[in-house]
Amino acid sequence: MDEVALHHEPPSNIPTMVTAFGGWIDAGEAATGAIRSLVRQLAAEPLAEIDPEDFVDFTQTRPVVRLTAEGERLIRWPRSAFWLWQPPEPRAGLLLFRGLEPQRRWRAYATVLLDVAARCGIQRIVSLGAVLADVPHTRPPRVTGNSTDPEWQARLEACGMLTRRSRYEGPTGMATIVMDAAQRRGMASCNVRGQAPHYLQRATNPAVSRALLTTVARLLDLELDLFPFEAAVRAFRTQCDQAVAQDAAVQGYIRQLEQAYDAPGAEAPSPRRDDDFNPEQLMHELEDFLRQERERGAE
Numbered sequence: 001m002d003e004v005a006l007h008h009e010p011p012s013n014i015p016t017m018v019t020a021f022g023g024w025i026d027a028g029e030a031a032t033g034a035i036r037s038l039v040r041q042l043a044a045e046p047l048a049e050i051d052p053e054d055f056v057d058f059t060q061t062r063p064v065v066r067l068t069a070e071g072e073r074l075i076r077w078p079r080s081a082f083w084l085w086q087p088p089e090p091r092a093g094l095l096l097f098r099g100l101e102p103q104r105r106w107r108a109y110a111t112v113l114l115d116v117a118a119r120c121g122i123q124r125i126v127s128l129g130a131v132l133a134d135v136p137h138t139r140p141p142r143v144t145g146n147s148t149d150p151e152w153q154a155r156l157e158a159c160g161m162l163t164r165r166s167r168y169e170g171p172t173g174m175a176t177i178v179m180d181a182a183q184r185r186g187m188a189s190c191n192v193r194g195q196a197p198h199y200l201q202r203a204t205n206p207a208v209s210r211a212l213l214t215t216v217a218r219l220l221d222l223e224l225d226l227f228p229f230e231a232a233v234r235a236f237r238t239q240c241d242q243a244v245a246q247d248a249a250v251q252g253y254i255r256q257l258e259q260a261y262d263a264p265g266a267e268a269p270s271p272r273r274d275d276d277f278n279p280e281q282l283m284h285e286l287e288d289f290l291r292q293e294r295e296r297g298a299e
Helices: 027-042 106-119 150-158 174-184 206-220 228-244 248-262 279-298
Strands: 004-006 016-022 045-050 064-067 073-076 081-085 094-100 124-133 143-147 188-197
Touching (some): 004 106, 016 027, 016 206, 027 094, 027 124, 027 188, 045 106, 124 174, 124 206, 150 188, 150 206, 174 188, 188 206, 228 248
Parallel strands (some): 016 124, 124 188
Antiparallel strands (some): 045 081, 081 094
């Protein structure tokens, strides 16, 4: 595995891996944010990184320059990294992966990723993602899921999630490629997807991250402290409300989304956008609010 840098020899008795990819299926950066929180809360240790050189177009996903406290310039390259959590026995550990969606050599990238997983003994993969949907920010985010393994499918249903298999056809992302390759290797897959409001496309969404973590905690029987998300979720809701309050057409549209969300499935009305509804303008307004909040917090 020339494309992988191992920090230490991996164990071979880790049955489950949890993954998230930035980009295509990471609306509101919710899935990658959930993995980031998992790594911190479980105090997972770095295990390995995939060298981005052969997989990333750096004109599209550029490295970033940062300054240290001493003023030294450092270059941070895009990362696709694995972390390892090994609790005391007899509890099984977890392999965690957070990566970007590469621009090149997808099949080779999936092979490299799954080679690391196979070396660790992975039998099943929980793939986290977040999609844009016709849902309002004023309601708890929905989480859907499905699995190729009957036992895990039953677990998803026990968590109260909608488990209907997707009938989507069209362009797909790296997460789907990895799951398809994993199935060919005999690894079971479990897809968990949070739903983020489509009119807040570029806003980091802590509410969906929290919903994904709540599901993962139940699915994998983990004890996670989600309290740190409370302040972020409240601030996000407040900022969204302030942005929405400036546009009567948007307010009316969101009321329709709320009615559809609250109605029984078969009775849900189909939301209609007012001719004056401008989601692009709303996104810019929200981004302005978030930037102003960050600037005030830095003062």
